[in-house]
Amino acid sequence: MKKKFLDLGMQPIANSFVKKTKKKVKKEFFYNLKIGYNEKNHLVSLMKHVNPKIQYTDKYAHRASESKTMREAFQKVANKLKNRFKPSLTMEIGSNDGVFIKNFDKKKIVAIEPCKNLAKITKSKNFNTYAEFWNRKLAKKILKKEKKIDLIFSANTISHIPDLKETFDAIEIVLSSKGVLVIEDPYLKTVIKSNSYDQFYDEHVYVFSLLSISKVVEDSKLRLFDCEKSETHGGSMKYFICKKNSKYKNTIRYKKLMKSEINFGLNKLKTYKNFSFRVKQSKIKLINLLKKLKNKNKKIISYGATYKSTTVFNYCKVGKNYLDYVVDTTKNKQGKLTPGQHIPIISPEKGFNSSVDYAFLGAWNFKKEIINKEKEFIKRGGKFITHVPKVMIIDKLK
Numbered sequence: 001m002k003k004k005f006l007d008l009g010m011q012p013i014a015n016s017f018v019k020k021t022k023k024k025v026k027k028e029f030f031y032n033l034k035i036g037y038n039e040k041n042h043l044v045s046l047m048k049h050v051n052p053k054i055q056y057t058d059k060y061a062h063r064a065s066e067s068k069t070m071r072e073a074f075q076k077v078a079n080k081l082k083n084r085f086k087p088s089l090t091m092e093i094g095s096n097d098g099v100f101i102k103n104f105d106k107k108k109i110v111a112i113e114p115c116k117n118l119a120k121i122t123k124s125k126n127f128n129t130y131a132e133f134w135n136r137k138l139a140k141k142i143l144k145k146e147k148k149i150d151l152i153f154s155a156n157t158i159s160h161i162p163d164l165k166e167t168f169d170a171i172e173i174v175l176s177s178k179g180v181l182v183i184e185d186p187y188l189k190t191v192i193k194s195n196s197y198d199q200f201y202d203e204h205v206y207v208f209s210l211l212s213i214s215k216v217v218e219d220s221k222l223r224l225f226d227c228e229k230s231e232t233h234g235g236s237m238k239y240f241i242c243k244k245n246s247k248y249k250n251t252i253r254y255k256k257l258m259k260s261e262i263n264f265g266l267n268k269l270k271t272y273k274n275f276s277f278r279v280k281q282s283k284i285k286l287i288n289l290l291k292k293l294k295n296k297n298k299k300i301i302s303y304g305a306t307y308k309s310t311t312v313f314n315y316c317k318v319g320k321n322y323l324d325y326v327v328d329t330t331k332n333k334q335g336k337l338t339p340g341q342h343i344p345i346i347s348p349e350k351g352f353n354s355s356v357d358y359a360f361l362g363a364w365n366f367k368k369e370i371i372n373k374e375k376e377f378i379k380r381g382g383k384f385i386t387h388v389p390k391v392m393i394i395d396k397l398k
């Protein structure tokens, strides 16, 4: 049974950036974002998920290649996995704009991407792309054309799919007997430790831990044997999974992480209730800080129109009352309004100038990259605001 521990209020779809029109903005879809913990399999998930068909459309905004950090991270992962597992055929579930698959020989990679606008990008580059949702039916269809797959990679996608049984069953169908599935998603312990409650939004149906995912895959005749931390998306974890009877032995990393999760209390509802208390405190602190700065007539903007900041702005009711606009490098976000709070999004060239006193780090997961890029802003007295790991002002380069 899932037990609710956190209520982040009424939220819009995190990536439904709103088109500006002369008329009143069209009525948006809102849902109550509540998070729960399942004591049986330790899964932390949304209490109720949104229909994927209204999320992953041909207007899907996120482009993984937008950031240098991500481009470099995916290239590194691709090379590491190729060296470790030497796959003759690889598949990626959720290939986005091709940031991972571009590191592979076109004949040796299959891409799955249900968002038609994204699939179009990789198809146009002649990558073997299936523009469909991942499920058993698609797995069987693929097996009619391809041989079994040695390496399946999926970053920031499996945690978006409500039906995990269907997902892992479908993976088991196409995975070769010695094959390995590597999934990477935001890591629950980091979310709790760093109070990054904005990792919860409609797309993140789950935030995984080793405890939960190792249990869940067992239902699909799979077995988790290794894990590896990564810095992407503010703290993620890679899980290495094989067929139940495969040769892979549980690694020391696996055993260590399992122990640390239990010591931390990821198997106790109390840990999540404590987190919920800290989230409420974070909201109060952020509003108080913004109020104080506004009272001093400071110009505050936000940096990065992220899905995560959709959660923060709608939970804390931060809109044009505090923020003049949001700057973002993504062309198809520019000229639109943020979901729910309707803050205008403009390009950094237009908006990130000397008139700005404070910039809220909507893209706090790229803190290093952004501060490095915006040295001049800080040098002339500009300051960043973040809420992770706690509400604070950043006014130094290091």
Ligand code: TYD
Pocket: 062, 066, 067, 068, 303, 304, 305, 306, 307, 308, 309, 327, 328, 329, 330, 333, 363, 365, 366, 369, 370, 373
């Ligand atoms: P992302 O990390 O994917 O977060 P989420 O999954 O919560 O949307 O999004 C980062 C966003 O920040 C993306 O729209 C691009 C933008 N961005 C900038 O505008 N400038 C930058 O320097 C960086 C690194 C990102």
